Amino acid sequence: MKRILVIDDDVSVRNFLKRGLSFEGFQVETAESGETGLRAALDRAPHLMILDLMMPGIDGFEVLRRLRAADVQLPVIMLTANDEPEAQMEGLNTGADDYVIKPVHFDVLMARIRAIERRSNGTISNLLRFDDIVLDVGAFVAKRGTRVLTLTSREFRLLQEFLEQPERVMSKKYLLDRVWGEEFFGDDNVVEVFVSQLRQKLEEQGEPRLLQTIRNVGYVLRMQ
Amino acid sequence: MKRILVIDDDVSVRNFLKRGLSFEGFQVETAESGETGLRAALDRAPHLMILDLMMPGIDGFEVLRRLRAADVQLPVIMLTANDEPEAQMEGLNTGADDYVIKPVHFDVLMARIRAIERRSNGTISNLLRFDDIVLDVGAFVAKRGTRVLTLTSREFRLLQEFLEQPERVMSKKYLLDRVWGEEFFGDDNVVEVFVSQLRQKLEEQGEPRLLQTIRNVGYVLRMQ
DNA sequence: AGGGCACCTCAGCTCGCCCTCAGTTTGGCT
DNA sequence: AGCCAAACTGAGGGCGAGCTGAGGTGCCCT
Numbered sequence: 001m002k003r004i005l006v007i008d009d010d011v012s013v014r015n016f017l018k019r020g021l022s023f024e025g026f027q028v029e030t031a032e033s034g035e036t037g038l039r040a041a042l043d044r045a046p047h048l049m050i051l052d053l054m055m056p057g058i059d060g061f062e063v064l065r066r067l068r069a070a071d072v073q074l075p076v077i078m079l080t081a082n083d084e085p086e087a088q089m090e091g092l093n094t095g096a097d098d099y100v101i102k103p104v105h106f107d108v109l110m111a112r113i114r115a116i117e118r119r120s121n122g123t124i125s126n127l128l129r130f131d132d133i134v135l136d137v138g139a140f141v142a143k144r145g146t147r148v149l150t151l152t153s154r155e156f157r158l159l160q161e162f163l164e165q166p167e168r169v170m171s172k173k174y175l176l177d178r179v180w181g182e183e184f185f186g187d188d189n190v191v192e193v194f195v196s197q198l199r200q201k202l203e204e205q206g207e208p209r210l211l212q213t214i215r216n217v218g219y220v221l222r223m224q
Numbered sequence: 225m226k227r228i229l230v231i232d233d234d235v236s237v238r239n240f241l242k243r244g245l246s247f248e249g250f251q252v253e254t255a256e257s258g259e260t261g262l263r264a265a266l267d268r269a270p271h272l273m274i275l276d277l278m279m280p281g282i283d284g285f286e287v288l289r290r291l292r293a294a295d296v297q298l299p300v301i302m303l304t305a306n307d308e309p310e311a312q313m314e315g316l317n318t319g320a321d322d323y324v325i326k327p328v329h330f331d332v333l334m335a336r337i338r339a340i341e342r343r344s345n346g347t348i349s350n351l352l353r354f355d356d357i358v359l360d361v362g363a364f365v366a367k368r369g370t371r372v373l374t375l376t377s378r379e380f381r382l383l384q385e386f387l388e389q390p391e392r393v394m395s396k397k398y399l400l401d402r403v404w405g406e407e408f409f410g411d412d413n414v415v416e417v418f419v420s421q422l423r424q425k426l427e428e429q430g431e432p433r434l435l436q437t438i439r440n441v442g443y444v445l446r447m448q
Numbered sequence: 449a450g451g452g453c454a455c456c457t458c459a460g461c462t463c464g465c466c467c468t469c470a471g472t473t474t475g476g477c478t
Numbered sequence: 479a480g481c482c483a484a485a486c487t488g489a490g491g492g493c494g495a496g497c498t499g500a501g502g503t504g505c506c507c508t
Contacts, residue, residue, distance in 0.1 A: 101388065139446075140438050152440075152465060153441050186467065187467085187469095189467085189469085189486095190468085192484095192485060192487085193466090193468090193486085193487075195485095195486090196485090196488095200487090213484095213486090215476080215484065215485075216476095216484075376454055376455080411457075411458095413457075413496090413497095414457085416495090417455090417497085418455090419496095420496090420497060440465080
């Protein structure tokens with residue numbers, strides 16, 4: 001049974017989530033402050049953390065920061081108020097995997113949890129990163145550093161494929177299957193064209209190349 | 225995060241309140257006159273207003289009167305000098321929710337704010353907000369800034385879906401499921417038609433577009 | 449019964465994206 | 479160094495996604 005840790009200073013939120021998540025078959029532990037939550041996260045090693053942003057004392061950001069500093073990789077869903085989009089971005093930048101707007105709609109939260117479950121076979125989150133590239137798949141936002149990239153859907157999908165398996169060399173054939181679908185019968189050259197376009201957008205400001213060509217084999221996302 | 229608007233002509237009071245309230249976790253905006261304050265109240269739709277009584281030009285009473293005349297229901301705390309008890313009564317009669325005596329003791333003010341919060345959490349229906357769009361789901365009222373939108377139920381339901389997950393890209397298929405129901409077997413085009421209608425109503429006065437199209441992916445509510 | 453409104457369908461149009469192609473560059477091998 | 483194949487990339491045509499005005503249908507209210 002999957003264990004979820006809920007950290008929120010508001011007892012009604014804790015109870016609401018505990019009841020709902022228990023009903024959905026999770027084992028739920030709660031903490032009412034950043035300090036106790038952090039300790040619980042380290043001691044109990046839950047599978048997933050649901051973390052309120054605004055708390056007295058150690059707030060959500062700080063919990064997340066310390067957690068990541070301790071190199072704990074468990075997926076985290078942030079709870080944020082709906083009128084602070086900057087906070088959502090900061091949360092994601094600090095290393096949250098996803099966020100849900102307060103007041104929490106339970107089915108929305110469940111959808112996020114399912115999404116993370118589906119992906120977290122390798123603790124992969126809804127937020128993909130490699131070096132200074134960040135992809136928020138849910139929001140369809142791609143960044144290099146602070147610069148927002150304007151990608152088409154195909155470019156985005158291709159970059160996503162690389163980010164899901166960095167350091168792994170992928171052949172054009174493989175990429176065609178994954179990104180274009182198996183029913184595509186065109187030429188390999190499409191992949192070359194899109195890699196080329198991606199590179200132009202990724203290296204617009206003279207950033208180092210991360211999308212490397214392995215001649216006669218394929219492409220790989222790695223630092224030189 | 226709750227947003228509070230402070231209207232006071234005295235810069236030291238504004239700074240004092242801004243510092244204290246920010247520390248308490250509120251997002252604080254300030255205005256130094258009745259005119260600018262009134263405009264800010266209408267534009268930014270804060271959750272709470274703290275309003276000084278004695279101001280040159282439009283005074284606190286007048287701000288309150290015009291606010292209520294515009295049918296704006298946000299809670300207001302009046303700041304009054306200690307030697308004008310009749311003014312306090314008049315303030316309450318004009319529609320203020322509470323008053324605090326100057327010079328302001330910060331913990332007294334906080335107690336009043338908490339009291340109003342507690343009161344309004346039960347009674348006031350939950351509002352969805354994004355930028356200057358406000359949806360009162362319980363009352364079936366939608367606004368952009370001060371302008372009330374005349375939406376049909378389907379349009380309202382669709383906009384609600386976007387407001388519940390701003391910054392989240394939603395495919396037409398997903399929207400069909402959520403808004404039209406899974407038993408709907410018509411064409412995706414319905415979504416396009418309703419998005420189009422929503423945009424016409426949301427941007428009637430030339431406001432910036434918040435409902436963005438992500439080609440081949442879906443729609444998203446975000447600031448460009 | 450009839451009018452009005454909301455919802456959905458349809459069709460024509462626009463425009464952006466994707467793929468193709470061809471000329472150029474790069475890299476590896478003899 | 480020279481050759482060849484692989485990879486790169488700029489340009490453009492075609493197609494389909496998305497937009498929107500118009501109209502038909504059915505429901506509700508009077």
